[in-house]
Amino acid sequence: MVFLVVIIASFLLQMFLPWWVIIIISFATCGLIGKTGKISFWQPFLAIALLWTGMALYQSFPNHNVLATRVAEMLGVKLWYIVLLITALIGGLTAGICGYCGYHFRKAMIGSKKAG
């Protein structure tokens, strides 16, 4: 569920909002419906990694990966799909960490209410 919400919301909102909207989406989604810490990390991670890989390939294939290859050379990694890997990994990791933070934020808030 988290996966679906994050991937759909991120796809739609990134059409007109900056990339960091994925942080808010992951945080809020897991803060509301994240069942466990594990789910709250891995589902946003996979959602963003997949969404960004898909979007990058959608842009890059009709370009025959010319630009990605140039950027790879600029970054000193040689192969274009390493740039793709880095993109997906950092994006996914950011979403995962923020999902995890969202889940634990809820836990902390509920915890403090109970305590109070």
Place this chain on the structure above:
Amino acid sequence: MNRVKALICIVIPILLAYALNTKFGDTPPVLKFLNPFTGFWQNAESNMVKANKKIVLKGANEQIDILFDDRMIPHVFAKNDHDVYYAQGYVTAMHRLWQMDFQTRFAAGRISEVVGAKAIEVDRYQRRMGMLYGAENSLAGMMENPKSKEMVLAYTAGINDYIHSLSNANLPLEYKLLDFKPEDWTPIKCALLLKQMSAVLAMGSDEFYMTNILKKFGPEITKDLFPDYPFKESPIIPVGTKWDFTPLPIPPTPTGYTEMLTGNVKTKQKIEGIGSNNWAVSGEKTASGYPILANDPHLDLTLPSIWYQIQLNAPGLNSYGVSLPGAPGIIVGFNQDIAWGVTNVAADVLDFYQIKFQDDTHQAYWYNNAWKKTTKRFENIKIRGTNDEVDTVIYTHQGPVVYLQKPNYGKAKNVPIGNALRWIAHEKSNELMTFYHLNRGKNYADYRKALTYFTAPAQNFVFASVANDIAITPNGQFPLKWKDQGKFILDGSDPKNDWQGWIPAAQNPTVKNPPRNFVSSANQSSTDKTYPYYINWEFSPYERGQRINDRLTAMTKANVDSMRNLQLDSYSIVAQNLLPHVLPLIDASQLNATQKEALNITTKWNKFFDAESVAASVFDLWAKRLDYAIWNDEFTIADIPMRYPSRDRTIELIQKEPNSKWFDNIKTSRTETLKDLVNESFKFACDSLERKYGSIGKNWYWAKVKNTNVPHLAKIPGFGSKTLLIGGAKSTVNALSETNGPSWRMVIELGKTPKGHGVYPGGQSGNPGSPFYDNMIDTWAQGKLYDLFFMQSATDQSGKIISHYKISKK
């Protein structure tokens, strides 16, 4: 406890968002750059081009059609002058926005604004050389004329309407990398771009070196080794051309100008490398009976390409050629009736004046036996990440005092301290009108009229018309000087050292339809010694000009291929002049196996700098080393920067004075002869090549040694070209060095319908993610030309159109 945890859970995402959205040092903002929705992936352009597009723009007065051919070259069809330049601005920005922005920022000394404090010395240098000051003066000139004013304002509006249409996702790639946003274009940027051309082509000066040489060796030797006219020359205006005007009186040479003192100063030495060629042959020499014109301006090559091809069509105007991104109009090109092109004139239009200040406040300086007040100009430099800096520049009546203290900047080490700069690029001017008139020109009279508007950087304007006129004019605003004024640093206190007026534009050297049936230029001396005015004491060496003139003289029934082949000619007149005098001096018995092999190859060499020539590699290094061996002992002294005598003088010495004292190395006890130096330098060249490229063979090929490539404008790795294995060399017609060479090759066959051919090393698009970024580079490297599609109307079907933009107000 839990509150702390909750807080941490909020802080981490915020920190992540900040860290991955911010530029640290030279690292671009990581996810802002990498994310595929607004980052660099969005700049990957599809190989499929959208065929038709309707655009509504309030800036357009009437409907504009922009048709893109299969190399993405725009053909603009507008119904009035405003719309044609408006569309030129729009479409140029669409393809080249970052390049235009970056080049004009660089010119204006505004790089720190984008990259931070590390560029501060670059910016100070630009400001202190008076780039902004000159651009402001030029802008005033452009705005005075209603036509150029309309051009600039319409062009500016077109660029801005494109900028305003941009979203974050489709910002040019380099903005994402350097993390800044385009600002609105302003008319001063058009002026700055033209100033930058002056900075590239007319900023060199040798006066400090020459002054030191004069002080060290005295006037006799200086005159002998640095003569005012070359030993071998083939001037642009053919020898014997009569001057049909009464010259103005030449200002008198001040007495004792050689005796003045100079401070600890250095100036940027002119570097041979800019090696442009142009020529036009009359119908007498062509197969078609109509003239053919050719031009290949040479510059430091970059991607995005320096030039932008475009066709402009409006009532009274139908012109095709190359424009500079950032300036309206076509700089080099043709229309139905005429064709024109340019090469640089090495005129002495930059002088330094030694200034004697009253005291350390620099409020007054000694001039004409009195203290004269200076003025101050405050340059406000914005710096990313820190406070603005206000740099104060002192101005005398000559111009800016570039430096009062030695700056910590490589390029500026070459600028004299405490000297005022008088430079043609500071003058009020309106070069755009030259191109306005050339683009619409119909005949020789229109060409002559157009040239009167041109100030700087002075160019050899070549011309041909369908009426079978050909002409060439070394043209620009030339100061009226006494002979050799500015060969050495000038005393700023003497009014006789000031520029005392101008050579009248009509008296600039020119020739129309000479008996030899062709005109040509390759940056060499403008005239023979009979021209009454002083333009400079030294121009680019004559070899390319000689070769072009030799070949054009012999040419009959010329067509586009004969012109193209001449542009690609890599025959070395230097080798022709030098080899017969140095090869016999080699003592083969003293050579090792590799050296013997190299000698054998060099002896048999056809003297062409072909890509696969081994002899070319040997000769190039050998000649360089020989020059060094002759002059370095006398002309390289710590703290007294000097330059070597010219190649022309060196060859004269070798040919005519083989026993000259200059061949002795004064740093050794024995007395060396020319023969010793020739043998040593030959062995040195072979040994160096062997060390670097292994045993003699394919790795010694000239193309591999030369390593030609086209780098990105900001030198971003991966965004430049690969190494191109091609021939050509400095001092040959195809003057290609590592990264300097023909930035545009063009051949125009005039006739009932003109036929244009051209290519540049790059492409129309400035986007490294576009298939049109470097699609022409291989054709350029192979020495081929494209047929240019000169459309007769918006519905012309004779070429291939892949996309059509319709721009209208509603």
